[in-house]
Amino acid sequence: MSAVGTPVTRVDGPAKVTGAARYSAEISLPGMTYLAVVGATVASGRVTAIEADAARAAEGVLAVLTPEELPKIAAEPHLLPSLVGGPAPGESFFPMQDDVVQYAGQPVALVIAEEYEQAHHAASLVRISYQPTKSITTIEEGREQAYEAQRLFGGLMPARSERGDVEAGLAGADVRVEVAYKMAANHHNPIEAPSTVATWDGGNLTLYESTQGIRATQQTVAQLLGLPIARVRVITRFVGGGFGGKAMVWPNVTLTAMAARYVGRPVKLMLTRPQMFTSNGHREEQEQRIAIGAARDGRLTAIRHEKLSITSPFDDWAEPATGVSSQLYGCENFLGVHRLIKGNTMTPTFTRGPGESLGVFTLETAMDELAYQLAIDPVELRVRNHTPVDPFGNPWSSDGLVECLRLGAERFGWSERNPAPRTTRDGEWLVGTGVAAAAYPIAFFMPPQRARARIFADGSAIVQTSTQEFGTGVLTMATQVGADALGVALREMEFQAGDSDLPNSTAAVGSAGAGMVSSAVHAAGTALREQLIALAVSDEQSPLHGAGPGSVKVADGHLTSAERPGAVDTYRELLSRNHLSDAEALGMWRPPPLDTPHGLLTFGAQFAEVAVDPELGLVRVRRLNGAFAPGRVLNPLLAHSQLMGGMLWGMSQALLEGNHMDPRYGRWAETNLAEYLVPVNADAPEVRVDFVDVDDELVGPLGAKGVGEIGQVGAAAAIANAVFHATGRRIRSLPMAPELVMDPAVGGR
C-alpha cells in the first residue's frame, strides 16, 4: 500500500504538542552567554561616537563590540536567492564595518553578557551619537529618483519583459481598464524570532539556526568569515515559521558567530520582536499600475503592468510582480516593468507569495473590472482567456486552471450570484462575493538535490537530507516518500534532516521544498531498493534467485516476483544471509534545465464572500474557497493546512497587514504585534480547499508542484472583488483598512 497520498498526521506532532520539540534558541550548552544587538536609531548618516563604558562596567557583561573591536568580514556579501544553492546573504551589505548608517535598526554595537537580562540592560546603557543625513524611506519621498531596474533577484532575472506592441494593442482594444494600487510594506512576523546559537570548537563553528536554508547558512557564514565550508556546521531541529523571512541569511547570524569567537564561549541571540522589523527584510512598499485592453468578446489584446518600489542603497531588489501577468492569459502584447527607488531601508526580501501575489492582485482586480465593463461573468472571462501554452508557445508542464475555476465555482455556489454590486444585504451588512484566478511560477534554479537511504539488519530504515522543518510538514511527507520508494512500511521509516552534514538539499523557498526533497528522497529510496533487488536475484539462497530485477516488487519489506509465483524474500533475511549489518545508497535528482520547453505555473482559483459594514468600514470574510492543481498531493492533510494558511495570509494581505515608514525619522511606524495586524482566530473564517488532479511528469518523479505559495495568490484579489460586489466601491490601497472602506456616502446617517 502506498503511503504517499494518504493523510498521515505529522510525525513531529507528539514533540510539538508536548513542548519537547527544540527550536534554535532552546539549545542549552555549557557556558552559554547572551548577545544583545544595539541598532541604529537614525536611518542615514554616520556614527560619531559610541560611549560604552557604562555598559562594559555593568554586571555580567563580557564584551561590548563596536566597529572598532569587531573583525572585518573576509568577503563582501553579494545577494543571490538561496534557491540558487550558493551563499545567500539577504543584502549586499554587512554592518559594523565602518561608521556609515544605511538604515534604522542596522546593528551598530553588540553586547555579550552572562545572562539574557544583563545583556539587554547593558545594551540600553550604550550611548551612540550620530550625524544624521536626510533619509528617503517612502515612495513619496523618492518618486523623482525612480529608475528602471535592469535585473532583479541579485541579477538572476531580467526586470523588463516585453512582447508584441503593447501600446498598439491598447489603442486598438474595444475596452480598456487602467488601475493603480498603493501597497503597504509587509513583515513576515513568524512567531519564532530569528535565533542563533553559535559555538566554536577550535577552528570549527557550529550554528543552531532558525533558517529555511541550512546549506545557504553554512555557505554564507563560511564565506563571510573566510572559513572552509567544511568547518561550518548548521543544525536546525525545528523552525517556528519562516514565510520568507528566514529564506536568506541575514547579518545577525554571522555577527553571533563573531561574538562567540570573541568571547570564546557559546553565544545565543534571539532577536526581539521590534528588531524583527529591521533585521530580516520585508516586502517592500510598492505601487502597481496595470492597463488591460480587450476585444468585445473579452479576449485580451494587451497588458501593461508596472511596479514601483523602494529598495536598499546597495541592492536592486524587487519581488518580481509580472511573471504571472505575462503568461496567465493568452495575450499577444505585453509589457512588464519594474522601477526602483533607492531608499534607507534594509534590502527587502521574499515574503510568502513573493512578488506574484501582489502582481496577481493587480491583474485579477483589473480583470474583475473588465468583466463588469463587458458584462461577462468573471469566471467565464477568465476561462475565455485561458491559454494551453506559455508566451513562448510551450505547453504547460501541467495545467488545471479552467478545472479549478469550474470546480471552485460549483463548490462555492457561484451560479446563484447576482452580479449587480450593492444588491445583497444581511441586516446592516452589505454582502458580496468575488473570484480570482491564482498562478505561481515554478523555478528550477537549484543545483542537484541529494539524499541518502540506509536500511538496517532489523528492517528499519532511514532517509536523510539537509532540509529543515518549518511547518511545511516535510518530515512527515519525506517519511512517506522514503517508505514507498524503498518499499517498507511507514512505521519502519525514519526521515532525518536539519543538519548541514547530511546530503545536499537547497533552501526550501518559492514552493520548491516539496519537489526538491521528495525527488531526492525518492531517488535515494529507489536506488537502495534496486541495490537490494540486485542482491536478491544474484543470491543463490534467495527464493528470487535468477528472477529478472525488473520483475521484482517490494512492499512492507517483502520482495516478490511475477516470475516466481509464491516465492517471498524479505529485506531482513536478505541482509542477514549476506552478513550485512546495513546497506545504503545515495540518490540524486537533477532539476529540468532552465530552458525546458514547458510552461511552468501552478494554477488555482479563489472565491470569497465578505460582509461589509459601510459605516464602520469593517470587512468580515465569511467564506474562503480555493481550488488548486498542485500536481501530486503527497499528503492531503498537510497540503490542505498549508493551502488554508496561505489563503488566510491572502486575507491578511487584503485587510490587515501593512507597515508604513515615518518619514520624519525613517523608521517603521509599527514594530510589534499589537500595531502590525496579523489575523487572530476570530478573523479567520472557515476555509474550503479542493484539489484538481493533474499529472506532471516534468517537475520531478512524484509530480509535486508545491503548495507553499499558491494558496495565498489570488485570495486578496477575490476578497477585494467581493468588497466591490458588496459596496460598489473599489479600494485602491492594501491593506483595505476600515478608514478606506468606510463609505462617506453613508456617514452621518
Add this chain to the structure above:
Amino acid sequence: MPLQINGRQHVVVLEPRVSLLDALREHLDLTGSKKGCDQGTCGSCTVWIDGRRVLACLTLAVAASGHEIVTIEGLADGDQLHPMQRAFIEYDAFQCGYCTSGQIMSAIKVIEEGNAGTDEDIGEFMSGNICRCAAYPNIRAAIRHVRDEAGGRS
C-alpha cells in the same frame, strides 16, 4: 526562590527582573513555553498559574513563587497525551508548532471557562493566541472535538 512547576518544587537563584518565561526557558530548561513577542501580544508563552491562563512573559518569576504553575510539559501523563494534545495532532491544528504550547494551554481553559459553546465564542476567546501559520479553523475543530468528547462539560 522556590517555584512549584508541574507538581514539582524547583529552587532557583534569579534576579528579580527575570520573567517567569525566561526562568522556565533559560534557567529550568523547560522550553515548551515559547517566547514569541515578550510583549504580551502573541500568547505563545501561555501557562497556568493557580489554574488560570496567564502570559509568562508579563509575569515576573518572583511573583509566581508560591503559586502552582503548570506548563505544556505538565499536561501529558507519561506517554498518555492530554485529549487536547491528541486533538491538535488529529485535526492538524498547527504547522510550525511554535505557538502550539500556548494554543493548547489556552484551549483547555477556554472549555473549562465555558467559553467554547459556539465557533464564534471559541474564535473570540482564543484570539489572544496568534498562529502565524493560520491553522485557526483546525484549532477550532480540535477544541470542538474535545468539548464534545467531554460530554458538554462546558
